[in-house]
Amino acid sequence: MKIENIEDLLKGIYKGDIVLPDFQRSFVWKPEDVRELLVSIVSGFFIGSMLMMDSISEESDFALRLIEGVENVNPDAKVQSLVKIILDGQQRATALFYAVYQPDIPLKDRKSPFLFYLDLNKAFNDEWEDCVISVSKNSRKALSELKKREEKKEIISFSKLWEVEDWIDEIDNKEKRKKGKNYVNYLITLEIINYI
Numbered sequence: 654m655k656i657e658n659i660e661d662l663l664k665g666i667y668k669g670d671i672v673l674p675d676f677q678r679s680f681v682w683k684p685e686d687v688r689e690l691l692v693s694i695v696s697g698f699f700i701g702s703m704l705m706m707d708s709i710s711e712e713s714d715f716a717l718r719l720i721e722g723v724e725n726v727n728p729d730a731k732v733q734s735l736v737k738i739i740l741d742g743q744q745r746a747t748a749l750f751y752a753v754y755q756p757d758i759p760l761k762d763r764k765s766p767f768l769f770y771l772d773l774n775k776a777f778n779d780e781w782e783d784c785v786i787s788v789s790k791n792s793r794k795a796l797s798e799l800k801k802r803e804e805k806k807e808i809i810s811f812s813k814l815w816e817v818e819d820w821i822d823e824i825d826n827k828e829k830r831k832k833g834k835n836y837v838n839y840l841i842t843l844e845i846i847n848y849i
Contacts, residue, residue: 656705656737659694659749660815666720666750669730671705671737675716680747684760684767687748688787691769691811694749696781703742710736720747722756752811757790765791770799770808777832 656662656671665671682690693700710717710732717738723730739746751760752769759765767787775784786808788795802808 662703662746663750663753665737666723666746667727667730667754669719669723669727669733670735671720671739671746672710672717672732673720673739673743674713675718677739677743680721680744680751681761682744682748683762684787684789686744687752687760687767687769688785690745690748691752691771691785692781695771695776695784696779700745701742703746704740705737705742706740708736708738710734713738720750722747722751722754722758725756725758726754753814755810755812763789765789768796768799769811770803771811772808773829773833774807777829 656665662671690700708717711734713736717732717736719730719732720739720743750756751767755766755768757766760767767789770786770788772780772784772786775781786799788799790796799808803810
């Protein structure tokens with residue numbers, strides 16, 4: 654499996670092609686950590702490279718496991734025969750997977766899962782610090798407000814990045830629609846990985 658961008662990374666994690674050595678610590682990021690990573694990505698800041706190693710899972714020198722949350726969103730997932738093992742970058746990879754696939758598990762020191770949204774207007778105006786919104790799934794009032802904003806095409810859930818073409822086509826403003834397509838294409842094709 655060749656990994657060139659965020660989309661490849663996340664789909665590989667989902668299928669069990671990208672895994673962790675069992676000795677890696679658990680995912681320990683809090684909602685603000687995930688939000689800050691997303692802010693860095695959408696604003697174009699370098700988030701570091703990821704180090705991966707190709708392996709045949711049955712011949713690996715150490716036990717392998719799926720990234721946290723994978724089994725929650727893909728119950729059929731299992732460690733594949735030919736895998737890429739994340740040696741460095743596990744927290745970032747897991748945070749991205751969490752934001753996009755929304756496994757129903759809480760983040761560190763929280764009782765409920767969190768959801769992440771991109772405020773398109775703020776992103777288009779380079780208001781990076783405020784363009785990523787995080788909200789607890791238990792916060793009904795905040796989720797209700799976000800749903801209204803999503804219906805108005807002001808924000809988009811990170812979980813909809815791969816379905817965004819149809820969503821963006823519904824935006825009334827032609828300039829905003831074009832900007833949205835270019836921006837989301839940039840996000841999902843962003844190169845972030847170096848591997849061995």
